[in-house]
Amino acid sequence: MALFSGTDILGVTPEQIGTPTGMLGIPEFGTNFVRGMVDETHPTTFAGVTSAIWFVPRNRRLVR
Numbered sequence: 867m868a869l870f871s872g873t874d875i876l877g878v879t880p881e882q883i884g885t886p887t888g889m890l891g892i893p894e895f896g897t898n899f900v901r902g903m904v905d906e907t908h909p910t911t912f913a914g915v916t917s918a919i920w921f922v923p924r925n926r927r928l929v930r
Contacts, residue, residue: 870904870915894919 868875869888880886886905889895895904900919909915 867910867912867915870909 869892871887873880873883873886873888876883876888878888883890885901887901889901889904895901903918904915907914907918909918
């Protein structure tokens with residue numbers, strides 16, 4: 867879950883990778899839209915992460 871709340875676990879700063887979380891390289895979480903949704907909802911469990919992106923239309927998640 868640390869990837870969804872910051873970049874410390876990766877040993878980099880948000881400025882180095884251009885995003886406040888470490889989920890940039892995870893498929894389905896690489897779009898600005900999904901990353902923004904997770905950044906806004908601040909999920910603390912994996913269930914929270916999946917429910918946050920569940921409502922994103924499938925075709926929207928595939929557009930990168």
